[in-house]
Amino acid sequence: MQKTRPILAWETLLDIARTDAPAPLRERVEHALRRAIDDGHLVPGSALPPSRTLAENLGVSRWVITEAYGQLVAEGVLDARAGSVTRVAAPTLSERMPPPHPPSDHPAPTATPVDARFDLRPGLPDLRATPRARWGSAVKAALSSIADRDLAAAHPGGYAPARQAVSDYLGRSRHVATTADRVVITHGASDGMSILARELRRQGHRAILVEDPSWPRLRDIAQTHGLRTIPIPVDDDGIDVEALAAASVRTGARVALLTPAHQFPVGAALSPARREQVIAWAHAVDGLIIEDDYDAEFRYDRRPIAALQRLAPDRVALIGSLSKSVSPALGLGWMVLPHGLNPEHSPAMPSLIDQAALAHFLVRGDLERHLRAARSRFRRRRAALLDALRAELPDASISGIAAGMHLLLELPAGADAAELARRGRDHGLALTPLRRYEDVSRRPEALVLGYGNLDDTLVSAATAALATLLRARSETPVASVRSERTLTG
Incomplete structure (x- = not known):
């Protein structure tokens, strides 16, 4: 039994008319309670209303409710103890365990991990601030x-x-x-x-x-x-x-x-x-x-x-x-x-x-106080990221005006940004290919590097991890690309 205060679930709607065939009221109440639990409307630990209250809400006799509660307690679906409310029982260990295989033949979709150590996704501000x-x-x-x-x-x-x-x-x-x-x-x-x-x-x-x-x-x-x-x-x-x-x-x-x-x-x-x-x-x-x-x-x-x-x-x-x-x-x-x-x-x-x-x-x-602080922080972070990129990838092409929370890193000839992004997950890197944002334009392969939510203490480590990933794709050094160009506007 939980020792925390229970979640009151007295207002949960139970549909006792929904049944595949005519059935006694007691069974219909049982089925309605099971559906509410299976559908997640009644979560483990939820406190059910007293039998008298639920009987009044459903327009049935109290005996119907006490019988339904008793059957579900006997099955372990509900938990009832003397002097306490009736609650939805906690699942057993086996019920908590996920099935060994996904229920579908289709592979689970993969998404950019939001808990990556090096968060280089664009479009995010500094959530810590x-x-x-x-x-x-x-x-x-x-x-x-x-x-x-x-x-x-x-x-x-x-x-x-x-x-x-x-x-x-x-x-x-x-x-x-x-x-x-x-x-x-x-x-x-x-x-x-x-x-x-x-x-x-x-x-x-x-x-x-x-x-x-x-x-x-x-x-x-x-x-x-x-x-x-x-x-x-x-x-x-x-x-x-x-x-x-x-x-x-x-x-x-x-x-x-x-x-x-x-x-x-x-x-x-x-x-x-x-x-x-x-x-x-x-x-x-x-x-x-x-x-x-x-x-x-x-x-x-x-x-x-x-x-x-x-x-x-x-x-x-x-x-x-x-x-x-x-x-x-x-x-x-x-x-x-x-x-x-x-x-x-x-x-x-x-x-x-x-x-x-x-x-x-x-x-x-x-807002303006927040923006002043954020502007100063992003200016320093952008400068630190550029310095780290120059040190790790001295011949890389980097573009974008001194603004916002992202820059564009053009990749060496033959590199595949989408493949790098996939491999980056194994190295704690959340990366985004430029191709994700294109419709018909086909610019050179590039990564859109966001630094808005990148921890300041991890800028150098993130850049080193990215450089290692780029070098590992080929024995050819990361070179023969344009020098950095900082745009003005």
Whole structure:
């Protein structure tokens, strides 16, 4: 018997009408309890309601319940002792053991291990530095400050103080030209993209121009909502605007999804000339640019540049979130919409308390304090990773501006990034091939090395492990590739 306080399971719904054939009530109650346990609705240690209470809930006699309980106790399914509640019994040792072979003929899918010693996955912030205390304080402040009437009120587009706080923050940090009424609070960039894609489809759009390579999640969301994605190549100055315009003429697509501040995964910033060109294209075709403000807060060689949205507030919808800057666990983000674009609000807005906490987190400057510390930490970590790569792989080609939380490592001729990633798991390395983010483009084999969640004390060891892995693939030295080029933007 457990000595911890039991999990009360008095509100578990039992379907005693569900049976393959007519059966006495007692047997139907037994079957319903077994199903609830097998389905995981009643977990080991769960305290069942007293027989009188369950009888009243099910509309049966107490005798039916006591008989059903007694039978299941006799079988070892339930555990009952004098003076204590009836509980779901803990599984025996043999029940806890997994079967010796998987129940399916298909091999279990393999995924990048999240507990790898050397976490070089891109797209993750430093999870060890999540500002738990500050966020907890913001939640506490939110709980004490929300007016009673707001707890049951509708908040189309989001909680007004949160929308105002986001508008003010984006105005001062990204020079976004907006007002609170054009801000929509979302669960994150994916949620924002889903809302926009649904609205674009409703308006008659059937295609969207996307960077290639790019983060696949937003492309997938567009496709889910019926928008065909048209890949446009990216180079060291960002998206190829001439190719974008040509594809627009060929396909009729008038919507483009871009990451101007820091392209993922190439690591380029959209050049000033191309920023002007892409805005001119949007005006010329009566189009829309969706600006994914991906890790725009992290620039190490200069101050972050202004959002593209500022150049054409009537042509750009900006989406952003706290996922890359703070933690994906918060599940909070925003959209800034141009006038004339008024999609239906998501039926599942973030909780009011989370939105109020976001307002406090921004107004009190907690996000900006966190970003200052993170920016300094990532700058040092990036420099340490570059130094280690130069030392271990002196002829390797490394690209990407001094920004964000990843860089691109081009592999020697003949290397297979996917195979290296598979072999890396055995060495504690979580690696990601560039091919994962490509659609039709076929750039040289490369790894996208994320350093956001890489422990500072493990930078040298991670690089040494990667170099060992590369050298082991062939007796040929890791050489004959371009020298490092650090892009500017």
